[in-house]
Amino acid sequence: MELWFVAGCAVLLGAVLQRLSGTGVGLVVAPILSLLIGPGPGVLVTNATTTVSGFLIMLAVRHDVDWATCRRLCLAAAVGAVPGALIVRELALPWLQVVVGGVVLLAVATTVAVRDLPHIEGAGATALAGLIGGLLNTTAGVAAPAMVIYSRLRRWPQETFAATMQPVFMTMGALSVLLKTVLGSVPSSQLPPWWTPPAIVILVVVGSWVGGRLARVVPVAVAGKLAVTLALLGGASALIRGSLALLGG
16 A cells, blocks of 8 residues: 555646646656566556546647647557557566666657758657657556657657647547457456545646646746656666566576
8 A cells, every 4th residue: 555655645646747837757667666666567558647647738738739740640559559569468577677768768768969961751650759659658558659750750840749649648548448358467366455536636636737827936947857867867767777687587
């Protein structure tokens, strides 16, 4: 029970930082929960949190969403989510920790380092981005690398990109939860308690409210640096723990 309490605090913190800086909930929450309750259930709870946060934020920014692109990304993500769920089901726990940690570190590196890219857009680029995003989101709870690179290839305005990502992340999260539940990717003994879904809704709502109040006094740059720092620490810890378990085994 103590672990679930700490996990709840991580979800709350992720929601606060999401409201403050726009940093994806998955980037912060996935590595922390993977360390606390294991990569399988940790990413599952992260997917559920992303579903709720994406839905709530979408309500506020729905007029800026590029719905045509959103539909294409979500359809491709549905295809990528299937092998992602199978990977989660088949991989041993240490390998899952390595995957989660590695993807989180890749996500941070992508958002910081990727700048000048050629201008490429079209149905093929959208489908590939959605496919990879769905795969990464299902296995590690983080679709950021694919989405950030896609937005920069397309030269997508930040406001439209940020708004469109909300229903995309919501759909990816819901698909991941559904597929992993149906395919038995997370053993029943590791499934979160029955009260987890309503708790996630409450924590995300409270976190968004607290983040909105803090936004009046906390600079966006400071919140962003804190989110990136937590993601780096969590990702590195998951990667190291998984690597050590593999070496020890």
